[in-house]
Amino acid sequence: MIELFTDGASRGNPGPGGYGTILRAGAHYKELSQGFRKTTNNRMELLAVIAGLEALKKENQTVLVYSDSKYVVDAVEKGWLRSWLRIDFKGKKNADLWKRFVGIYSKHNVRFKWIRGHAGHPENERCDQLAVAAACSASLLIDRGFEAGLAGGN
Structure with a gap:
């Protein structure tokens, strides 16, 4: 099983933001981040999960995602995502990222576990550090979905 720890950060909402992701499988460990x-x-929380899943080299992996984002965890675990798919994400925020998520999520066996943020969970704390550092870096990318208005307003 692969453990995927994630966090997102934004300095202002909207504002500069970043994500941090840790992939762990046995002795293998990889950190990812981008600003x-x-x-x-919310976009950075979701993008952290997407980046982690996209980094997997093989399909059909069993993945346990640890996230402090109720937005992301509840969307999947409470079935909101299925409803959004039926309406093709019309009127839903972050539709561009949710569509990207569905494409990679469907290639794996993924479960989610919500964890309380800033509560001393070592990997969550590290992901937060990665996300904040990415948001503060000098090499910030353009979130094309957000800046082009494809995000549905958030």
């Missing part, structure tokens, strides 16, 4: 010049916290 964006204008985005939202």
Whole structure:
């Protein structure tokens, strides 16, 4: 099983933001992060999960995602995502990222576990550090979905 720890950060909402992701499988460990010049916290929380899943080299992996984002965890675990798919994400925020998520999520066996943020969970704390550092970096990318208005307003 692969453990995927994630966090997103935004300095302002919208504002500069970033994500941090840790992939762990046995002795294998990998950290990912990236910053964006204008985005939202929810987009970075979701993008952290997407980046982790996209980094997997093989399909059909069993993945346990640890996230402090109720937005992301509840969307999947409470079935909101299925409803959004039926309406093709019309009127839903972050539709561009949710569509990207569905594409990679469907290639794996993924479960989610919500964890309380800033509560001393070592990997969550590290992901937060990665996300904040990415948001503060000098090499911020353009969140094209957000800046082009494809995000549905958030």
